[in-house]
Amino acid sequence: GVPPELAADVAKRHGIELEVPDNFYELIAARHEAPEVKPPELPKYVEEVEALPKTELLYYEDPYALRFEARVVGILGGEAVVLDRTAFYPEGGGQPSDVGLLRLEDGGALEVVRAEKVKDRVVHYVKGDLSKVAAGLRVEGEIDWPRRLSLMRHHTGTHVLLESAKRVLGDHVWQWGAQKGEKESRLDITHYKSVSDEELRKIEFLANQIVMENRPVRTKWMPRQEAERIYGFEIYQGGVVPDLTLRIVEIEDFNVQACAGTHVRRTGEIGPIKVWRARRIQDGVVRLEFSSGMAAVERLLEAYDRVKRISAVVGSPLEKVESAVESLVSENRELSKRLTAALERLLEVSIRESPPRKVNGLELRVVPVDLTDRKALTDAADSFARSNPRAVLCLLGGSGQRQVVLAVGEEAAKRGLHAGKLLSGVLKRVGGRGGGQERMAWGSVPAEVTPERLAEEIAGELRSL
Ligand SMILES: [Zn+2]
Structure with a gap:
């Protein structure tokens, strides 16, 4: 989990030449999710x-x-x-x-x-x-002070969160990247697997404990060599700093980093640290999205209000709201299963009970139904046509733009009736569209086409067989 520049730097001091490809991160990124880094804007006015x-x-x-x-x-x-x-x-x-x-x-x-x-x-x-x-x-x-203060809280919060993650997950954790924001920040850390909810809770707990201990945050300038000797290479969490003099930011007895950012004086000023999301963004890198200070307070209160509203809607006390929602969801699933079964039975009955119109020795039925589930309509039409060889069955599903399913029995097919061709021709005349195979066809018609009109059109086709 060590950044490649650091590995190269340390190796060099031991007389080992390590080559880091210029496009190291591109190569890594190309193998994974596209990186969320903007190409660096080149500074103007350099000369x-x-x-x-x-x-x-x-x-x-x-x-x-x-x-x-x-x-x-x-x-x-x-x-x-x-x-x-x-x-x-x-x-x-x-x-x-x-x-x-x-x-x-x-x-x-x-x-x-x-x-x-x-x-x-x-x-x-x-x-x-x-x-x-x-x-x-x-x-x-x-300067816009509320914004800067929030950025300082998030920046010092990033240092606290990084050290907390390191102490909970292990010494392999390094900062891979970080972006501070006014409302939300992100800290990318090197870690070989996902962070579990339990680990995350421990990290947040430690981070907030450090906040409440109100530890001093001190900054000082130090010669590079001396800083490395005293604190080790772990100070390079944001990458290797090329300068001979480093700015050291120390959270008392907790974390030391070389960092050029602005920081609050004591950890207590950071306010709450809340991680909203921890997700792997590529092999070996986990992104922690978090808020500090008032931004964290605002969002935590919003989340609490949302749960309170849910509890009012489901009519359950706050501490039982999860089980109340869970049982509502499973009840709903069960009800919709039973509703579908009931509608399918109703569909069978509607088909069976609709009086056939005899045309040219065949039995034509055009049946409007509430159901729109294409598979259910198809299954019902198919099973009816199989047991009724003379059947020409047309189901009109739903309301508004309606689904059409047409099935023809064996006898009808023998007489040269092709469901797909019939439906395609008929629907074209009434402003719809459709097509299919010999025994089964599908399509849709505009709302204004009545079942009677459709029956008339199909009957016309049957007469000319
Ligand atoms: Zn920093």
């Missing part, structure tokens, strides 16, 4: 930013800074702004970019729709009038 000073990243010093003062240092392509410092977290490490506002001194504002890190500069893509914005201008940034 342009080099003339600008590097951006001071305020979100590292204080991930709770939601307002900040800054100065514009560059404008790119009439759509993006670079500042000397910023609290806007740029997309990265599976954490989406912040959004928010850049307030101008004249009272106007630019809307930040996305921030992207390009060579140590944060490029803010904005909507709004950039005509009065120039280098040197002071701005006040304000």
Whole structure:
């Protein structure tokens, strides 16, 4: 379950050259489900930013800074702004970019729709009038705080969930991928089989216990070598970081990872962690879809309300609602079986009791019935025609656009009657369509064609035999 880059990296330090194909993940993915990864968008302005000073990243010093003062240092392509410092977290490490506002001194504002890190500069893509914005201008940034807080809760929640999964399932569990969202996030882990409900319950239980222990979450910068020596290679859950200095995120006495994302100060701030779904997305990879914080609270309450409404509908107390629903379902299955049996008997009776019209030595019956089940109609028509050699039986099933089943007895067939040809010709004249074999044919007719009209048409054909 070790990521291939890490395997190669460790092997290299032991003097072993390990070659990882450039398209390793494509090769894996091609053998399994199509990957849900977007092709990485190539950053724009790679050359342009080099003339600008590097951006001071305020979100590292204080991930709770939601307002900040800054100065514009560059404008790119009439759509993006670079500042000397910023609290806007740029997309990265599976954490989406912040959004928010850049307030101008004249009272106007630019809307930040996305921030992207390009060579140590944060490029803010904005909507709004950039005509009065120039280098040197002071701005006040304000990030969309509810969104960022939710993303921080989900991000720290991802670390807690990963470690919980590792402790419940075993040391082979690594992070394969992760995408944080405001309402829901996903964590893909390496695991060789499906996660059972019982295991999942244990993982969720441990994760929420860590939350409630309200452990401190500390971040610090460390030289790469030192971090590896102290914490081991397990810090590379999001893949190998090429930098010489690593940002280490530590949940006290629980989990340590190299991670560039923004995190809450203590695990208690994450709020509930609830996994909605655990499914294998490819050989050896299980995807956990989960929510943290208010998003988890909202959905848990919704789910509870839904169960409460079900309990009201089935008229059973909440704690017995499952068995009440189960018995309703099995009762329903039994009833529909009995209803079908009753309708089939009724069908037999309707056929037998309908008076035949004698035409050219044959006995014609056109019988309207409620049943629409094609197999039941076919079986009934077939069995009647087998025991009545002179029978020409036409069943009209359902209402509205009606099903037609035509069966002819042996004697009728000997006289040259072909069910398929007869039905096809007749139905064509009345605006329907159909066809079939010598003894049995199927089709449909529009609602306005009455049984009498159909009987008249078929009788005409029989007369000309
Ligand atoms: Zn992280």
